[in-house]
Amino acid sequence: MVDTDFRIKDCALIAIATGEKAQNLRELRDILKNTHQGCLYYHFWGGLLRPKFDDPEYQNDFAVWASSNLHDAKISEQLSIIDPDIYDNIEDLRREIIEIIEQHLYENEHVPWVKAGQEFQFIRSQIVTFDTGVTISDPEGFSDIIFKMSLGSIYYHFIDARRRNPSNKCDFNIWLQGFGNKYMNLSEALDKIDPYFSTLHELREEIGLTFTNCIKGGI
Amino acid sequence: MEKLLEQYAKVVGNEVIDHLRQLSYPLKGIKVLHINSTKEGGGVAEILNRLIPLKRELGIDAEWEIITGEKDFYQCTKKMHNALQGNRDDIPASLLTTYENTNLRNFERLRTKLEEADVVFIHDPQPAPLLHFAKERRGKWVWRCHIDVSHPYRPVWKYLREYLGDYDASIWSLSSFVQPLSHTLYLIPPSIDPLSEKNIELTEKEISGYFESWGISRESPILTQVSRFDRFKDPIGVIQSYRMVKKYTPVQLVLAGGGASDDPEGQQVLEEVKAFAGNDPDVHILELPPDAHRAINALQRGSDIIIQKSLKEGFGLTVTEGLWKGKPVIAGDAGGIKLQVVDHYCGFRVSTPEGAAMRIRYLLKRPDIIQKMGQNARQFVLENFLITRHLREYLTLIVAVLIGSEEKIELRLPQNF
Numbered sequence: 286m287v288d289t290d291f292r293i294k295d296c297a298l299i300a301i302a303t304g305e306k307a308q309n310l311r312e313l314r315d316i317l318k319n320t321h322q323g324c325l326y327y328h329f330w331g332g333l334l335r336p337k338f339d340d341p342e343y344q345n346d347f348a349v350w351a352s353s354n355l356h357d358a359k360i361s362e363q364l365s366i367i368d369p370d371i372y373d374n375i376e377d378l379r380r381e382i383i384e385i386i387e388q389h390l391y392e393n394e395h396v397p398w399v400k401a402g403q404e405f406q407f408i409r410s411q412i413v414t415f416d417t418g419v420t421i422s423d424p425e426g427f428s429d430i431i432f433k434m435s436l437g438s439i440y441y442h443f444i445d446a447r448r449r450n451p452s453n454k455c456d457f458n459i460w461l462q463g464f465g466n467k468y469m470n471l472s473e474a475l476d477k478i479d480p481y482f483s484t485l486h487e488l489r490e491e492i493g494l495t496f497t498n499c500i501k502g503g504i
Numbered sequence: 505m506e507k508l509l510e511q512y513a514k515v516v517g518n519e520v521i522d523h524l525r526q527l528s529y530p531l532k533g534i535k536v537l538h539i540n541s542t543k544e545g546g547g548v549a550e551i552l553n554r555l556i557p558l559k560r561e562l563g564i565d566a567e568w569e570i571i572t573g574e575k576d577f578y579q580c581t582k583k584m585h586n587a588l589q590g591n592r593d594d595i596p597a598s599l600l601t602t603y604e605n606t607n608l609r610n611f612e613r614l615r616t617k618l619e620e621a622d623v624v625f626i627h628d629p630q631p632a633p634l635l636h637f638a639k640e641r642r643g644k645w646v647w648r649c650h651i652d653v654s655h656p657y658r659p660v661w662k663y664l665r666e667y668l669g670d671y672d673a674s675i676w677s678l679s680s681f682v683q684p685l686s687h688t689l690y691l692i693p694p695s696i697d698p699l700s701e702k703n704i705e706l707t708e709k710e711i712s713g714y715f716e717s718w719g720i721s722r723e724s725p726i727l728t729q730v731s732r733f734d735r736f737k738d739p740i741g742v743i744q745s746y747r748m749v750k751k752y753t754p755v756q757l758v759l760a761g762g763g764a765s766d767d768p769e770g771q772q773v774l775e776e777v778k779a780f781a782g783n784d785p786d787v788h789i790l791e792l793p794p795d796a797h798r799a800i801n802a803l804q805r806g807s808d809i810i811i812q813k814s815l816k817e818g819f820g821l822t823v824t825e826g827l828w829k830g831k832p833v834i835a836g837d838a839g840g841i842k843l844q845v846v847d848h849y850c851g852f853r854v855s856t857p858e859g860a861a862m863r864i865r866y867l868l869k870r871p872d873i874i875q876k877m878g879q880n881a882r883q884f885v886l887e888n889f890l891i892t893r894h895l896r897e898y899l900t901l902i903v904a905v906l907i908g909s910e911e912k913i914e915l916r917l918p919q920n921f
Binding site for chain 1: 526689896901913915
């Protein structure tokens with residue numbers, strides 16, 4: 286028999302400065318080659334668990350820095366479009382960023398510098414996860430629970446899950462697969478939620494509404 | 505009496521408090537000791553005053569001790585504080601000897617507690633050498649730096665660094681403040697306490713009462729900057745901005761700060777500000793005592809726009825306090841303000857008096873934007889800069905230093921938690 290229990294977990298993240306700083310794109314590329322994998326995770330995904338409301342169109346810190354500090358619209362746009370979820374592992378993601386920066390450096394003789402204090406600061410994180418003790422066995426009772434879930438739980442199951450699960454699926458989707466085709470529409474609707482252009486509060490609302498609408502609409 | 509955590513739950517929601525309870529579960533009963541150099545005055549004491557009871561309520565055996573010294577010790581640590589923030593001033597060897605001896609004396613007094621604690625947090629440079637004497641320590645030691653050390657005066661930093669190398673970790677307010685050290689460099693921004701006198705909700709009657717006592721009418725819009733009279737806070741620039749705005753629309757300016765203090769430069773700047781303001785009846789300079797928390801609270805709540813036109817700033821708590829009161833903040837684009845004020849979302853970051861004037865005029869013309877930004881501002885602080893977030897990060901850090909250094913740490917809680 287398939288285990289259909291969903292155990293709600295929670296997490297807390299703490300940021301760690303690596304001490305590495307880049308003042309221009311060349312330095313950024315050079316540090317990226319060797320920096321801790323956790324930095325890539327933090328600068329792409331970790332943003333959702335910390336204060337960040339400006340430049341919502343740029344969904345990673347490298348693109349934000351290129352736009353706000355380097356004032357280089359072209360590289361900023363190229364970096365911003367990187368979707369970290371499509372890479373099988375973090376090393377592939379690292380190679381892609383470096384490739385984009387190298388191409389840009391090749392095409393542009395002038396390498397802009399930022400003023401002291403505006404350097405890109407590399408940060409990684411540690412994440413502490415724990416089981417909340419709440420278990421759900423039926424997707425139909427889930428919609429009410431989601432609206433009360435902590436933002437840490439939303440982050441853990443909807444964002445962090447993508448680097449743990451095959452095909453970058455969120456935990457809700459993996460769970461729904463255990464019910465066969467019964468919740469296929471709900472699963473597809475969850476798949477369509479873009480996690481990168483909203484705050485965790487907004488994301489919680491969106492996931493909750495998706496559950497509610499699909500369940501009420503007969504799945 | 506209602507427990508503290510229950511009081512905070514009313515502000516931040518039960519889910520946030522439940523999260524803290526779960527995170528702290530494995531830490532129940534551990535001994536955590538915080539050490540700084542003052543029980544009152546200053547942001548560190550303010551935050552510890554509330555963090556310690558909260559940790560205790562979560563079952564952690566948290567204590568707070570202070571180190572004490574003579575006049576020369578404080579003279580040395582004041583010089584050190586300034587030098588770490590960039591002031592090129594050497595510290596005489598005799599003062600450094602006093603600094604070391606004072607720490608040794610304090611170590612002997614606090615020895616048992618320091619050696620028995622599971623985690624010791626040492627705040628700022630004053631007690632930093634305590635670790636050097638604690639040879640029999642059993643716990644983890646973490647140095648918490650509350651100041652901007654991004655451009656320290658090197659000889660003083662080099663001296664202090666000798667005492668910091670053996671710590672298990674350090675905590676910094678912003679990544680740009682960090683100096684490289686061989687241990688893990690955690691980042692935890694400061695926070696404000698929504699239940700403190702400075703931030704608690706006030707009635708309209710109380711707010712009006714304060715304004716009446718100051719002789720300030722609320723008929724025309726009020727711009728307010730709360731800060732020490734310090735050149736880095738650019739009070740003259742604020743008056744210049746106000747004058748540029750005044751040509752177009754009626755407005756008043758309140759500059760509120762500490763009264764005549766023992767800081768000779770503060771007094772001098774205050775005199776310069778008064779002279780520059782002249783006899784303008786719409787410029788109000790309020791000299792408030794350092795403990796006038798409720799008055800400052802009322803002033804911020806009764807204002808239309810909060811200004812913090814700092815030229816250099818660590819983490820401006822008055823900025824976050826203003827945002828928490830639902831006010832847009834126009835602030836200098838410096839230091840931690842970059843993290844605190846999200847440009848065009850809860851206020852504006854500016855670089856010149858002209859920039860500040862332009863934003864003030866825009867907001868005064870658009871009360872709808874004032875209202876919208878004010879709502880954003882309060883929500884932004886609620887989600888990011890309250891003491892509950894600060895506490896969560898402390899708990900996460902304690903778990904990390906005690907339980908594991910790996911990137912992902914999985915806690916096991918009892919099933920019936």
